[in-house]
């Protein structure tokens with residue numbers, strides 16, 4: 001498979017990567033690996049620790065993941081009943097399956113020259129599938145990698161927020177997240193006004209910038225989306241800078257926020273990596 005990203009979308013991506021959310025087009029919504037039957041087969045083959053599902057309708061924005069009600073079904077049953085069970089399924093790291101690894105490599109291969117020209121070599125390439133009931137909601141959160149969400153079936157609206165809006169995600173939240181804290185953002189109604197809503201249907205995709213908070217709502221039909229993610233030396237350094245800032249804050253300091261792309265965070269990242277080496281050496 002090749003030629004699935006039209007030239008106009010490659011040009012758009014070249015213009016916006018890695019800072020600006022954008023809607024683009026793609027040509028593989030009807031790929032046989034993205035049907036519900038194929039995905040039920042995939043879920044049955046996957047490592048159990050990479051399957052997730054939750055009830056996902058009538059849940060207010062800001063509900064922590066740990067408080068989402070279970071739907072009483074297995075992941076496979078949830079996929080089979082997705083039309084009616086008001087739920088959300090996440091298949092994580094589907095590149096564990098060889099056929100899906102090829103799909104990921106084919107699609108990201110078309111974008112690799114554009115990505116690597118801006119943010120250097122790609123690392124930690126991963127693929128995820130979201131299967132959602134009509135009206136399902138994904139709670140506000142951010143992700144520590146670059147992401148393109150490709151819509152295969154149904155439609156959804158993602159509302160994205162600026163990466164560096166500290167009214168929405170304060171530095172302390174980033175720091176606790178990277179220390180293993182909760183992933184879902186505390187939510188206040190007034191955050192809504194700062195968001196940019198982008199709707200996608202089959203054949204469309206959204207680029208989600210690194211750390212950009214977002215929430216998602218599915219429209220009136222079952223939705224299937226493929227999310228392809230990657231990291232860079234820049235993104236790793238930004239994460240390490242957040243971790244180093246947590247150390248500085250513990251010492252009573254008020255560190256500056258990590259710098260925004262294209263400025264780097266080399267000094268703090270080196271500090272964090274040195275501190276981790278020392279901790280390992282002393283067995284902490």
Ligand SMILES: [Fe+2]
Pocket residue numbers: 141142143214
């Ligand atoms: Fe996300």
